[in-house]
Amino acid sequence: MPLMFLNGTAMAGGADHHLVGDAPLVATTTTAPRYRFHAVGGRYPALEDVGAGGAAVHGEVYDLSYDRLREVLLPGEPDGLELGVVELADGSGSLAMVLRRAHGAAELTDISALASWRAYRGQP
Template sequence: MPRMFLNGTAMAGGADHHLVGGAALVTATTTAKRYRFHAVDGAYPALEDVGPDQGAAVQGEVYELSYEQLREVLLPGEPAGLELGVIELADGSGSLAMILRRPWDGGPAPTDISDLASWRAYREQQP
Protein backbone atom coordinates (compact mmCIF):
# COMPACT_ATOMS: atom_id res chain seq x y z
CA MET A 1 0.00 0.00 0.00
CA PRO A 2 1.21 3.51 -0.72
CA ARG A 3 2.37 5.65 2.17
CA MET A 4 1.09 9.22 2.38
CA PHE A 5 2.66 11.97 4.51
CA LEU A 6 0.01 14.34 5.88
CA ASN A 7 0.98 17.64 7.45
CA GLY A 8 -2.23 19.65 7.59
CA THR A 9 -5.94 19.37 8.28
CA ALA A 10 -6.07 15.63 7.43
CA MET A 11 -3.83 14.73 10.38
CA ALA A 12 -5.40 13.11 13.45
CA GLY A 13 -7.73 15.58 15.14
CA GLY A 14 -7.91 17.82 12.06
CA ALA A 15 -11.07 18.96 10.29
CA ASP A 16 -10.32 16.74 7.26
CA HIS A 17 -9.05 13.65 9.08
CA HIS A 18 -12.20 11.82 7.95
CA LEU A 19 -10.66 11.78 4.44
CA VAL A 20 -8.16 9.10 5.53
CA GLY A 21 -11.03 6.81 6.56
CA GLY A 22 -9.80 3.83 8.52
CA ALA A 23 -6.26 4.03 7.11
CA ALA A 24 -3.52 2.85 9.43
CA LEU A 25 -1.19 5.41 10.99
CA VAL A 26 2.34 4.20 10.28
CA THR A 27 4.20 6.85 12.27
CA ALA A 28 4.32 10.46 13.38
CA THR A 29 7.57 11.85 11.96
CA THR A 30 9.18 14.76 10.15
CA THR A 31 10.43 15.35 6.66
CA ALA A 32 14.11 15.53 5.86
CA LYS A 33 15.50 19.07 6.30
CA ARG A 34 14.99 19.99 2.66
CA TYR A 35 11.59 21.70 2.61
CA ARG A 36 10.30 25.21 3.10
CA PHE A 37 6.89 25.09 4.76
CA HIS A 38 4.21 27.53 3.67
CA ALA A 39 0.73 28.61 4.70
CA VAL A 40 -1.39 29.34 1.63
CA ASP A 41 -3.95 32.05 2.38
CA GLY A 42 -3.87 30.78 5.98
CA ALA A 43 -6.07 27.89 4.82
CA TYR A 44 -3.71 24.99 4.07
CA PRO A 45 -0.02 24.05 4.27
CA ALA A 46 2.37 23.39 1.41
CA LEU A 47 5.83 21.84 1.20
CA GLU A 48 8.45 23.24 -1.20
CA ASP A 49 11.64 21.27 -1.87
CA VAL A 50 14.66 23.60 -1.62
CA GLY A 51 17.41 20.96 -1.47
CA PRO A 52 19.26 18.85 1.09
CA ASP A 53 19.84 20.58 4.45
CA GLN A 54 18.38 23.85 3.11
CA GLY A 55 14.98 23.66 4.77
CA ALA A 56 13.10 22.57 7.86
CA ALA A 57 12.10 19.20 9.28
CA VAL A 58 8.31 19.54 8.94
CA GLN A 59 6.08 17.61 11.34
CA GLY A 60 3.44 15.23 10.03
CA GLU A 61 1.96 11.76 10.01
CA VAL A 62 2.43 8.87 7.59
CA TYR A 63 -0.58 6.71 6.72
CA GLU A 64 -0.96 3.61 4.60
CA LEU A 65 -3.77 4.37 2.17
CA SER A 66 -5.19 2.22 -0.58
CA TYR A 67 -4.95 3.57 -4.12
CA GLU A 68 -8.74 3.72 -4.11
CA GLN A 69 -8.77 5.88 -0.95
CA LEU A 70 -6.16 8.19 -2.48
CA ARG A 71 -7.89 8.40 -5.86
CA GLU A 72 -11.52 8.59 -4.77
CA VAL A 73 -11.43 10.42 -1.43
CA LEU A 74 -8.20 12.15 -0.35
CA LEU A 75 -6.84 13.64 -3.58
CA PRO A 76 -10.16 15.12 -4.79
CA GLY A 77 -10.36 16.99 -1.46
CA GLU A 78 -6.97 18.70 -1.88
CA PRO A 79 -6.74 22.40 -2.84
CA ALA A 80 -5.81 23.38 -6.40
CA GLY A 81 -2.55 24.97 -5.17
CA LEU A 82 -1.11 21.55 -4.33
CA GLU A 83 0.01 18.58 -6.39
CA LEU A 84 0.98 15.01 -5.56
CA GLY A 85 4.71 14.42 -5.20
CA VAL A 86 7.27 12.23 -3.49
CA ILE A 87 9.12 13.59 -0.47
CA GLU A 88 12.01 12.44 1.70
CA LEU A 89 11.31 11.65 5.34
CA ALA A 90 13.75 12.17 8.23
CA ASP A 91 14.83 8.50 8.11
CA GLY A 92 15.72 8.79 4.40
CA SER A 93 12.69 6.84 3.16
CA GLY A 94 10.24 8.27 0.67
CA SER A 95 6.52 8.96 0.86
CA LEU A 96 3.80 10.46 -1.23
CA ALA A 97 2.77 13.96 -0.10
CA MET A 98 0.99 17.04 -1.33
CA ILE A 99 3.51 19.71 -2.37
CA LEU A 100 3.30 23.31 -3.54
CA ARG A 101 2.32 23.44 -7.20
CA ARG A 102 5.05 24.92 -9.39
CA PRO A 103 5.08 27.35 -10.95
CA TRP A 104 2.96 29.03 -8.29
CA ASP A 105 -0.06 30.68 -9.89
CA GLY A 106 -2.57 30.34 -7.08
CA GLY A 107 -2.86 33.99 -6.08
CA PRO A 108 -1.02 35.78 -3.27
CA ALA A 109 2.39 34.46 -2.38
CA PRO A 110 2.31 31.76 0.32
CA THR A 111 3.60 32.73 3.79
CA ASP A 112 6.78 30.96 4.87
CA ILE A 113 6.16 29.23 8.22
CA SER A 114 9.28 27.03 8.13
CA ASP A 115 10.43 28.29 11.54
CA LEU A 116 7.34 26.66 13.07
CA ALA A 117 7.62 23.48 10.92
CA SER A 118 4.16 22.49 12.18
CA TRP A 119 0.70 23.24 10.83
CA ARG A 120 -0.77 22.77 14.29
CA ALA A 121 1.67 25.31 15.79
CA TYR A 122 0.82 27.75 13.00
CA ARG A 123 -2.94 27.35 13.56
CA GLU A 124 -2.53 27.85 17.32
CA GLN A 125 -0.96 31.26 16.62
CA GLN A 126 -3.88 32.42 14.49
CA PRO A 127 -6.65 34.54 16.05
Protein backbone atom coordinates in the same frame (compact mmCIF):
# COMPACT_ATOMS: atom_id res chain seq x y z
CA MET B 1 -0.50 0.19 -0.50
CA PRO B 2 1.00 3.66 -0.78
CA LEU B 3 2.34 5.55 2.20
CA MET B 4 1.06 9.12 2.42
CA PHE B 5 2.69 11.86 4.51
CA LEU B 6 0.08 14.30 5.82
CA ASN B 7 0.99 17.63 7.41
CA GLY B 8 -2.24 19.62 7.50
CA THR B 9 -5.92 19.30 8.25
CA ALA B 10 -6.08 15.58 7.36
CA MET B 11 -3.86 14.68 10.33
CA ALA B 12 -5.45 13.09 13.41
CA GLY B 13 -7.80 15.57 15.06
CA GLY B 14 -7.95 17.80 11.98
CA ALA B 15 -11.09 18.93 10.16
CA ASP B 16 -10.32 16.69 7.16
CA HIS B 17 -9.07 13.61 9.01
CA HIS B 18 -12.26 11.80 7.93
CA LEU B 19 -10.75 11.68 4.41
CA VAL B 20 -8.18 9.19 5.72
CA GLY B 21 -10.94 6.77 6.73
CA ASP B 22 -9.69 3.72 8.58
CA ALA B 23 -6.20 3.83 7.05
CA PRO B 24 -3.63 2.86 9.67
CA LEU B 25 -1.21 5.42 11.06
CA VAL B 26 2.29 4.11 10.27
CA ALA B 27 4.39 6.84 11.89
CA THR B 28 4.44 10.28 13.41
CA THR B 29 7.61 11.79 12.00
CA THR B 30 9.19 14.70 10.16
CA THR B 31 10.46 15.21 6.67
CA ALA B 32 14.16 15.44 5.98
CA PRO B 33 15.33 19.05 6.53
CA ARG B 34 15.02 20.08 2.88
CA TYR B 35 11.62 21.81 2.70
CA ARG B 36 10.22 25.31 3.06
CA PHE B 37 6.86 25.11 4.77
CA HIS B 38 4.24 27.63 3.68
CA ALA B 39 0.76 28.66 4.71
CA VAL B 40 -1.10 29.31 1.45
CA GLY B 41 -3.42 32.23 2.00
CA GLY B 42 -3.55 31.12 5.65
CA ARG B 43 -5.87 28.29 4.57
CA TYR B 44 -3.67 25.23 4.03
CA PRO B 45 -0.03 24.14 4.28
CA ALA B 46 2.35 23.46 1.42
CA LEU B 47 5.78 21.85 1.25
CA GLU B 48 8.36 23.19 -1.19
CA ASP B 49 11.56 21.22 -1.76
CA VAL B 50 14.52 23.60 -1.53
CA GLY B 51 17.25 21.06 -0.81
CA ALA B 52 19.93 22.28 1.58
CA GLY B 53 18.80 24.82 4.13
CA GLY B 54 15.22 23.67 4.47
CA ALA B 55 13.27 22.63 7.55
CA ALA B 56 12.15 19.26 8.91
CA VAL B 57 8.33 19.46 8.88
CA HIS B 58 6.13 17.53 11.32
CA GLY B 59 3.46 15.16 10.03
CA GLU B 60 1.91 11.72 10.01
CA VAL B 61 2.36 8.81 7.60
CA TYR B 62 -0.68 6.69 6.72
CA ASP B 63 -0.95 3.45 4.76
CA LEU B 64 -3.76 4.32 2.33
CA SER B 65 -5.38 2.14 -0.28
CA TYR B 66 -5.03 3.36 -3.85
CA ASP B 67 -8.83 3.67 -4.02
CA ARG B 68 -8.93 5.87 -0.90
CA LEU B 69 -6.09 8.00 -2.21
CA ARG B 70 -7.55 8.39 -5.71
CA GLU B 71 -11.28 8.62 -4.91
CA VAL B 72 -11.37 10.43 -1.55
CA LEU B 73 -8.17 12.13 -0.41
CA LEU B 74 -6.84 13.64 -3.66
CA PRO B 75 -10.17 15.16 -4.78
CA GLY B 76 -10.37 16.92 -1.40
CA GLU B 77 -7.00 18.66 -1.81
CA PRO B 78 -6.75 22.37 -2.73
CA ASP B 79 -5.80 23.43 -6.26
CA GLY B 80 -2.49 24.89 -5.09
CA LEU B 81 -1.12 21.44 -4.26
CA GLU B 82 -0.06 18.45 -6.33
CA LEU B 83 0.92 14.89 -5.52
CA GLY B 84 4.65 14.45 -5.07
CA VAL B 85 7.23 12.43 -3.17
CA VAL B 86 8.97 13.72 -0.06
CA GLU B 87 11.99 12.47 1.82
CA LEU B 88 11.30 11.55 5.44
CA ALA B 89 13.68 11.97 8.38
CA ASP B 90 14.83 8.35 8.14
CA GLY B 91 15.75 8.76 4.46
CA SER B 92 12.75 6.83 3.13
CA GLY B 93 10.25 8.32 0.72
CA SER B 94 6.52 8.89 0.92
CA LEU B 95 3.80 10.37 -1.23
CA ALA B 96 2.70 13.83 -0.06
CA MET B 97 0.89 16.88 -1.25
CA VAL B 98 3.45 19.53 -2.23
CA LEU B 99 3.26 23.09 -3.51
CA ARG B 100 2.22 23.03 -7.16
CA ARG B 101 5.27 23.84 -9.28
CA ALA B 102 3.37 26.54 -11.17
CA HIS B 103 1.64 27.92 -8.08
CA GLY B 104 1.17 31.34 -9.60
CA ALA B 105 0.58 34.32 -7.37
CA ALA B 106 -0.77 32.43 -4.37
CA GLU B 107 -0.13 34.24 -1.09
CA LEU B 108 2.63 32.27 0.63
CA THR B 109 3.65 32.83 4.24
CA ASP B 110 6.83 31.02 5.21
CA ILE B 111 6.11 29.07 8.41
CA SER B 112 9.23 26.91 8.21
CA ALA B 113 10.44 28.09 11.62
CA LEU B 114 7.33 26.53 13.17
CA ALA B 115 7.60 23.38 11.00
CA SER B 116 4.10 22.39 12.10
CA TRP B 117 0.64 23.25 10.78
CA ARG B 118 -0.79 22.70 14.27
CA ALA B 119 1.69 25.19 15.76
CA TYR B 120 0.82 27.71 13.04
CA ARG B 121 -2.89 27.29 13.79
CA GLY B 122 -2.27 27.51 17.56
CA GLN B 123 -3.38 23.93 18.20
CA PRO B 124 -1.75 21.44 20.58
